[in-house]
Amino acid sequence: MRTAGSTRTMHKFSTAATKSSGVxxxxxxxxxxxxxxxxxxxxxxxxxxxxxxxxxxxxxxxxRARFLEVPLVLLFTLFAGLGPTVWAQEPILLDEVVARxxxxxxxxxxxxxxxxxxxxxxxxxxxxxxxxxxAFQREKxxxxxxxxxxxxxxxxxxxxxxxDSVEPDVGKILEEMREESGIPxxxxxxxxxxQQGSSLEEYRASLKQRLVIDAFLQQNVxxxxxxxxxxxxxxxxxxxxxxxxxAEVELQxxxxxxxxxxxxxxxxxxxxVLSQLQTGASFxxxxxxxxxxxxxxxxxxxxxFKKGSMAAPIEEVAFQLEEGAVSGIINTxxxxxxxxxxxxxxxxxxxxxxxxxxxxxxxxxxxxxxxxKKFIDEMIESTYIFVTPKYREEYDVxxx
Numbered sequence: 001m002r003t004a005g006s007t008r009t010m011h012k013f014s015t016a017a018t019k020s021s022g023v024x025x026x027x028x029x030x031x032x033x034x035x036x037x038x039x040x041x042x043x044x045x046x047x048x049x050x051x052x053x054x055x056x057x058x059x060x061x062x063x064r065a066r067f068l069e070v071p072l073v074l075l076f077t078l079f080a081g082l083g084p085t086v087w088a089q090e091p092i093l094l095d096e097v098v099a100r101x102x103x104x105x106x107x108x109x110x111x112x113x114x115x116x117x118x119x120x121x122x123x124x125x126x127x128x129x130x131x132x133x134x135a136f137q138r139e140k141x142x143x144x145x146x147x148x149x150x151x152x153x154x155x156x157x158x159x160x161x162x163x164d165s166v167e168p169d170v171g172k173i174l175e176e177m178r179e180e181s182g183i184p185x186x187x188x189x190x191x192x193x194x195q196q197g198s199s200l201e202e203y204r205a206s207l208k209q210r211l212v213i214d215a216f217l218q219q220n221v222x223x224x225x226x227x228x229x230x231x232x233x234x235x236x237x238x239x240x241x242x243x244x245x246x247a248e249v250e251l252q253x254x255x256x257x258x259x260x261x262x263x264x265x266x267x268x269x270x271x272x273v274l275s276q277l278q279t280g281a282s283f284x285x286x287x288x289x290x291x292x293x294x295x296x297x298x299x300x301x302x303x304x305f306k307k308g309s310m311a312a313p314i315e316e317v318a319f320q321l322e323e324g325a326v327s328g329i330i331n332t333x334x335x336x337x338x339x340x341x342x343x344x345x346x347x348x349x350x351x352x353x354x355x356x357x358x359x360x361x362x363x364x365x366x367x368x369x370x371x372x373k374k375f376i377d378e379m380i381e382s383t384y385i386f387v388t389p390k391y392r393e394e395y396d397v398x399x400x
Contacts, residue, residue, distance in 0.1 A: 100386040101151040144395035157216035166211040243350045247307045250342040252300040255293035258335040270329045270336045283340045
């Protein structure tokens, strides 16, 4: 990692600020005339500029490099109504610098945005709030390090003009995603993403970054690897269970809840319904009339289930029945149940040609790990990286 004392010229930065805090701050020259006279009428533009130049800069500062084009109306909003005492107050914090990578910075806003994306992605696989929080705390630790490395890779990729080369692909992928999802327009897609805590603009930027990094690594790491057909075939055979689709059944049910009912009466009712089914009565009609299940009004359909996802007493019966067959009375902990197998999909081994690209990607990534680590380490050695101390404690940024 190139340190603050490096011979590399740090443009747009105050040397003193760089050495003391590593954050991007505007120069802090105080006007020679001192603070303005509060009783003298001063044009708004002058007032704002004087205020900005008078603020004391510490480790947290106004990041003027990010706001060079801030409209005057925003600056007016910041200072309107504060009165003459504004000059003696603490700096107004527009954002906080979390890390610096060469001449670029990662702000607290950037970090919070990535944390929101992380939590949103984990929510799909962790329905329980407790499990979600555990997964979030575990996955957030290396997040800042990943952001720093991505920033570093994008900087280097920019030297080769890669961002411009992937721009057409960004629009194409977004359009394909919109069409496959059945979303009528990009405006609707933006609305959907905003409901998920993101936006089309943020998603586009994230997608472009991924494409830029992938293209850069393809040129510098993956293109130097060779993957032979026998390696792919051997991996397929050794991991055939990964490429075997689990058997699945679609079911209907007639449910007799035990709660509040006499056991003998429940058994009698279930046996009467089963007798009608065995004489050819419609399962849907009997479900609507007798089932205590939540889908009784719809004929008892409860959806599709993969093997291993149901309660043991029901699964044991369901996967022994042929398509269209009706079970006997199944005793469960909450009542009695009769099921019908609507459709049955047997287990299936996906052919090699169907999964060849997936296997190739996995093997390339595995083979690339040593070279990737060496490549990243060499880039880190030639990159100036600063992480604000409190974030070094909260996140795992070792080896940076």
